[in-house]
Amino acid sequence: MxxxxxxxxxxxxxxxxxxxxxxxxxxxxxxxxxxxxxxxxxxxxxxxxxxxxxxxxxxxxxxxxxxxxxxxxxxxxxxxxxxxxxxxxxxxxxxxxxxxxxxxxxxxxxxxxxxxxxxxxxxRPAVASSTDATDGSVTFAGWWLDMSERRLRDPAGRAVALSEGEHALLAAFVRRPGRILTRDVLLDLARGLDAAPYDRAIDIAVSRLRRKLAESDTATIIETVRGVGYRLVPPVRSA
The missing domain is CATH 3.40.50.2300 (Response regulator)
Incomplete structure (x- = not known):
C-alpha cells in the first residue's frame, strides 16, 4: 500500500x-x-x-x-x-x-x-471487457442495455428496437469497451449480422447502429479508427 x-x-x-x-x-x-x-x-x-x-x-x-x-x-x-x-x-x-x-x-x-x-x-472499467462478460444489464453514456433480453433504452428511458444483428454488434462493443475492434473481429463476434459477411457489411451495420444511438447532445459513442476498425468510446458499467 x-x-x-x-x-x-x-x-x-x-x-x-x-x-x-x-x-x-x-x-x-x-x-x-x-x-x-x-x-x-x-x-x-x-x-x-x-x-x-x-x-x-x-x-x-x-x-x-x-x-x-x-x-x-x-x-x-x-x-x-x-x-x-x-x-x-x-x-x-x-x-x-x-x-x-x-x-x-x-x-x-x-x-x-x-x-x-x-x-x-x-x-476503461474492467466490467464487460472480455468475451466472458456477464449477460446481464449494462449502462453506457446514459443508455441501458439488457444483454440477455435484447432490450435497449435511450438516456430518456425510451425503448429502442434492435434487430438480432444490431444487438449482436452492440453486445460485441459493450463487452470490449475502449478496445479497437477490426472489421474481421466484428464479423466473427457479431454472429447473425443482418448483412453479407464482408467488410462493407460491417460498415453499413455500424452506420445503422450509430443512427439508433444518435443523440444530438452527446459525444461520439462508436468511434471510427481510420483504416482499422471501430471502438466503443464511453465506459461500460453493470446496471
Whole structure:
C-alpha cells in the first residue's frame, strides 16, 4: 500500500531492448505508476502469471517468441494490452489488434503520446471487457442495455428496437469497451449480422447502429479508427 492509502496502477513492460525498458520504467514511474519489466516473452508471461498487472505494454518483435503470440495467450485475462512495434504498416496494426491488443503504438514514439494512451486504457472499467462478460444489464453514456433480453433504452428511458444483428454488434462493443475492434473481429463476434459477411457489411451495420444511438447532445459513442476498425468510446458499467 502506498503512503496515504493510494494504490498505484501497475504496468508490466515487456521489451527486449534494455534502453527502452529502463526509459519506460523511469518515465511511467515518474508519473505515478508502479512499473515492472521483462526482457522477453517467457519472462513476461512468468511475471504476469505471478502477479497480473493493470496494463501490459508489449513489444511485437522480440527474439524467440514474439509479442503477438504472448498477446494471444494473455488477452483473455481481460487486462488492457498496448502493443509497441517498429512496424507501421496498417496490416501489422490490424494483426496486433486481432490477437487481442487494445491499442497499438509505433516506434519511435513521443513519450507524452504513450502516457496519454496508457491513461486512456487504464480509465476503461474492467466490467464487460472480455468475451466472458456477464449477460446481464449494462449502462453506457446514459443508455441501458439488457444483454440477455435484447432490450435497449435511450438516456430518456425510451425503448429502442434492435434487430438480432444490431444487438449482436452492440453486445460485441459493450463487452470490449475502449478496445479497437477490426472489421474481421466484428464479423466473427457479431454472429447473425443482418448483412453479407464482408467488410462493407460491417460498415453499413455500424452506420445503422450509430443512427439508433444518435443523440444530438452527446459525444461520439462508436468511434471510427481510420483504416482499422471501430471502438466503443464511453465506459461500460453493470446496471
Amino acid at each position: 502506498e503512503p496515504g492509502n493510494i494504490v498505484r496502477s501497475t504496468i508490466l513492460v515487456v521489451d527486449d531492448d534494455a534502453s527502452i525498458r529502463d526509459a519506460l520504467a523511469e518515465f511511467l514511474g515518474a508519473h505515478g505508476y508502479a512499473v515492472r519489466t521483462a526482457a522477453d516473452a517467457v519472462a513476461g508471461e512468468h511475471a504476469w502469471r505471478q502477479a497480473p498487472a493493470d496494463l501490459l505494454v508489449l513489444d511485437v518483435m522480440m527474439p524467440g517468441e514474439d509479442g503477438l503470440s504472448l498477446c494471444r495467450r494473455l488477452s483473455p485475462a481481460g487486462a488492457p494490452i498496448l502493443m509497441l512495434s517498429a512496424l507501421d504498416d496498417v496490416t501489422d496494426r490490424i494483426v496486433g489488434l486481432e490477437v487481442g491488443a487494445w491499442d497499438y503504438l509505433t516506434k519511435p514514439f513521443e513519450p507524452r503520446e504513450l502516457l496519454a494512451r496508457v491513461r486512456a486504457l487504464l480509465r
